[in-house]
Amino acid sequence: MTDDDPRARSGEIGPAEWLAMNRTGSFDWDLDTGTIDVDATGLLVFGVSPGGFDGRPVTLVERLEPAERMRLDRVVRAAVSGGDTSYSTHFPIPQDDGTPHWTHVLARILRDGDGRAHRIVGAVRDTTAEVSHAAFVQQLEKRREVQTSIVERTTHALSRAVTVDDVTAALTGPGGLARLGADGLALGLVENGSLNVIALSGDRLEVLDGLRTRRLDRGLPLAEAVLSGRPRFVSSFAALGRDFPELAPYLERLPFRAACYLPLVAQARSLGGMALFYRGRTAFTADERNLALGLAAIVAQSLQRAILFDEERELATGLQETMLPRRIPEITGGEIAVRYHAAWSGRQVGGDWYDVIALPRGRVGIVVGDVQGHDTHAAAIMGQLRIALRAYAGEGHAPSTVLARASRFLAELDTNRFATCTYAQVDLASGTVRAVRAGHLGPLIRHTDGRVGQPKLRGGMPLGLATVFGEEEFPETRLDLVPGETLVLCTDGLVEQPGTDIEAGLAALSEAVSSGPPQAEAMADHLSERLWERWGSGDDVALLVLRRSPDPGTPRAPRIHQYIHQADPQGLSDARAAVGQALRDWGMPELSDDAELLTGELLVNVLLHTEGGAVLTLEVLPEPVRRVRLSVQDRSSAWPRRRTPGEAATSGRGLLLMDALASRWGVEPRGEGKAVWCEIGPARVGADAGGGNG
Incomplete structure (x- = not known):
C-alpha cells in the first residue's frame, strides 16, 4: 500500500499490515530459476536480515538444525514429486539466544498444463506463542490428569474398605503411596484424648515409632493440625524443626523435603490426622493444596464409615458371644473344638449357635443350629432356644424327644421365627452316635484313612414349624465313630456362597476336612481359614468338630x-x-x-x-x-x-x-x-x- 492509497490516508490497515502485525510473511519460489522472493516480514520470521538476503532458498534455512533442514527438504520434495497441490509443516528456528522460534509454512504448488511444478507460493508465520501456549496447556492438562487419577484411584481403593484395618491397608499396602502421589504417610486417630498413629508407611518412617501414641496437644505438627482443624504445608524441614523442637531430632533422619499435615474431619467430628511426605517437592501450588485437602476428605469419610462399622461389629459380636456357652465341658475319650464367626455385616447379629452338653452315663450331647434372620431378635430367640434345648437334653431324653420339645418351646414363644439344627448324643466309649436333624445340614465324618463320608440322616421339619404343622417326628439315625474318626457339624454359612450351588460348597467342605489336620482345634482353624474367609464372610458360621481319641495300641501290640x-x-x-x-x-x-x-x-x-x-x-x-x-x-x-x-x-x-x-x-x-x-x-x-x- 502506497502513500497515495486512500486507505493509508484514512488510517485504515490493509491485509499486508495485518499479516505483518501477526508476524506472517509471504514468499514466491520460482522452481525454474531456483530463486525465492520473501517479503520483509517473512525474512523476519526466518531470522534473516532483509539487506543480506541473496534470494536463495538455502539462505532462509541456514539457522535450522541439520536434521530439521533434511526433514523440511523431504516434505517439499515429496509434495512436488507426488503431484500434491499444497503442503504444510512446522519447524523450530533457533535464535541468537538459543531459544527456538516455531515457524509454520503453508504453501501452494503451481503446475503447468503438463502437471510440472514450476512455482510455489505461500505464507510463513511465527507460531512460537501458540506452541508455547499449547505446551503450557498440555502440561496443565497433564497435571490435572495426574491429580484426577490420584483422586479416582484413592477413592476406588477406599470404596472397598470396610474396617479401619481395611482403610490402613488401602493406604499403606502395595501401591498405596503411589495412589496418593506421596512418598510417605502417617495416619493417626483420636482416642480418649490421645492421638494414636495407627499407620506409618515410607522410607525410614519407622524412626517415628516412639511418637505413635501421644497426648493430644500442640507439641507435634500432626496433633496441632487436628486441634486447630487447619492444614499445615511444610516446605522446609528446618523451619518445622524450629516450630516443633521435640520433632527436630527425628526430622534429621528422614529423607523428605516437604510435607503436609491434614486434619481428618467428617460431619463436624474430628477423627484424627494424616501426614503426607514428599522427597522432590519444595513447594505446594494452589492445585496441590486443594488436592491434599480433597484426599484428606476422602480418607476421613472412609474412616468414619469404618469406625462406625467396627463399633457396630464389636457390639454385635459381644451380644452374640453372651448368647453362646462361655465354657465347653471337658470330655473323656475325645476332643471338641468350637468356632463362631460373625458375618462382616455390622450390626446384623445372627442366630447361629453351638453347644456341648454333658449327659448322664458319660455321654455328651452336641448341637449346631441356626435361627431364622439376622438381627437382635434372632439372637434373642437363639439364646432362649439354646437354653431350652440344653435343659431337655440334660434330662436324659432321647434325641428325637429333645427336638420335639424344643420345637414346641419355640412355637410357644409366639414368634414368627423358625430354627434349624442337628443334635447328636455321643458315647465316646463305644463310638455310638445317635443323631437327629431338623431342616439342617447333616454331619460329615472323616475316617482314619482321610476319606470323608456324608451320612444320610433322616430329617424332620425345622423347629417351630414342625409344631405348627403337627409334624413333631424327628427320626434318629445311628452312626459309629471308630477311634481316630472325626465328626464335623456346621451351619450353612460355611458351605454357601452367593451365586453357587450348595453342593459345590459341601464338596469344598469335604475336601477341606479330608486335607485338614487330625486334631480338633487344628481342624477347626483349618476350616475357618479355608472356607469362612474364602466365601467372603457374608454369613454367620457356627462350627463344631468332635474327634474320638485314636487307639494306636502300643509298639508291641499295635x-x-x-x-x-x-x-x-x-x-x-x-x-x-x-x-x-x-x-x-x-x-x-x-x-x-x-x-x-x-x-x-x-x-x-x-x-x-x-x-x-x-x-x-x-x-x-x-x-x-x-x-x-x-x-x-x-x-x-x-x-x-x-x-x-x-x-x-x-x-x-x-x-x-x-x-x-x-x-x-x-x-x-x-x-x-x-x-x-x-x-x-x-x-x-x-x-x-x-x-x-x-
Whole structure:
C-alpha cells in the first residue's frame, strides 16, 4: 500500500499490515530459476536480515538444525514429486539466544498444463506463542490428569474398605503411596484424648515409632493440625524443626523435603490426622493444596464409615458371644473344638449357635443350629432356644424327644421365627452316635484313612414349624465313630456362597476336612481359614468338630480300627488292603494273606446279612505267643450259623474258612449287636467254645 492509497490516508490497515502485525510473511519460489522472493516480514520470521538476503532458498534455512533442514527438504520434495497441490509443516528456528522460534509454512504448488511444478507460493508465520501456549496447556492438562487419577484411584481403593484395618491397608499396602502421589504417610486417630498413629508407611518412617501414641496437644505438627482443624504445608524441614523442637531430632533422619499435615474431619467430628511426605517437592501450588485437602476428605469419610462399622461389629459380636456357652465341658475319650464367626455385616447379629452338653452315663450331647434372620431378635430367640434345648437334653431324653420339645418351646414363644439344627448324643466309649436333624445340614465324618463320608440322616421339619404343622417326628439315625474318626457339624454359612450351588460348597467342605489336620482345634482353624474367609464372610458360621481319641495300641501290640459302610462297595477292598499293609508294616508279612482272606469273609457276612455297616478291628496280641486278632462288630443280634454247602453253592463257607485258617474264633455280644472275632498265629488250636455252631 502506497502513500497515495486512500486507505493509508484514512488510517485504515490493509491485509499486508495485518499479516505483518501477526508476524506472517509471504514468499514466491520460482522452481525454474531456483530463486525465492520473501517479503520483509517473512525474512523476519526466518531470522534473516532483509539487506543480506541473496534470494536463495538455502539462505532462509541456514539457522535450522541439520536434521530439521533434511526433514523440511523431504516434505517439499515429496509434495512436488507426488503431484500434491499444497503442503504444510512446522519447524523450530533457533535464535541468537538459543531459544527456538516455531515457524509454520503453508504453501501452494503451481503446475503447468503438463502437471510440472514450476512455482510455489505461500505464507510463513511465527507460531512460537501458540506452541508455547499449547505446551503450557498440555502440561496443565497433564497435571490435572495426574491429580484426577490420584483422586479416582484413592477413592476406588477406599470404596472397598470396610474396617479401619481395611482403610490402613488401602493406604499403606502395595501401591498405596503411589495412589496418593506421596512418598510417605502417617495416619493417626483420636482416642480418649490421645492421638494414636495407627499407620506409618515410607522410607525410614519407622524412626517415628516412639511418637505413635501421644497426648493430644500442640507439641507435634500432626496433633496441632487436628486441634486447630487447619492444614499445615511444610516446605522446609528446618523451619518445622524450629516450630516443633521435640520433632527436630527425628526430622534429621528422614529423607523428605516437604510435607503436609491434614486434619481428618467428617460431619463436624474430628477423627484424627494424616501426614503426607514428599522427597522432590519444595513447594505446594494452589492445585496441590486443594488436592491434599480433597484426599484428606476422602480418607476421613472412609474412616468414619469404618469406625462406625467396627463399633457396630464389636457390639454385635459381644451380644452374640453372651448368647453362646462361655465354657465347653471337658470330655473323656475325645476332643471338641468350637468356632463362631460373625458375618462382616455390622450390626446384623445372627442366630447361629453351638453347644456341648454333658449327659448322664458319660455321654455328651452336641448341637449346631441356626435361627431364622439376622438381627437382635434372632439372637434373642437363639439364646432362649439354646437354653431350652440344653435343659431337655440334660434330662436324659432321647434325641428325637429333645427336638420335639424344643420345637414346641419355640412355637410357644409366639414368634414368627423358625430354627434349624442337628443334635447328636455321643458315647465316646463305644463310638455310638445317635443323631437327629431338623431342616439342617447333616454331619460329615472323616475316617482314619482321610476319606470323608456324608451320612444320610433322616430329617424332620425345622423347629417351630414342625409344631405348627403337627409334624413333631424327628427320626434318629445311628452312626459309629471308630477311634481316630472325626465328626464335623456346621451351619450353612460355611458351605454357601452367593451365586453357587450348595453342593459345590459341601464338596469344598469335604475336601477341606479330608486335607485338614487330625486334631480338633487344628481342624477347626483349618476350616475357618479355608472356607469362612474364602466365601467372603457374608454369613454367620457356627462350627463344631468332635474327634474320638485314636487307639494306636502300643509298639508291641499295635491296633487299627476302620468303619465299613454297607453302601460302600469299595470299602471291603480298602479294608482288606489296610489289613495286609498293617501286618507288613508291623513285621508280620507271613500272616497277611490269611488275614486278608478272613477279613473279606467276616465283612461279607455282615454286609450281606445285616442292615448296617461294620467296625473292623485288627490288633496284635503279644502274650503268650504273638498272634493277630481280627474282630468285626455289627448291630445285628443274629449269630452266624454253620452250614454244609453243596458242591455248586456260592456261599456258606465262611465259618469253614475260619476253622481252617484261624487258630481260634468266636462270637461275643456287644450291647445292641455282636462281634465275630478270630485269631491267626503260629499256634493252631480248636475253635473257641464261643464259636458258631450249626
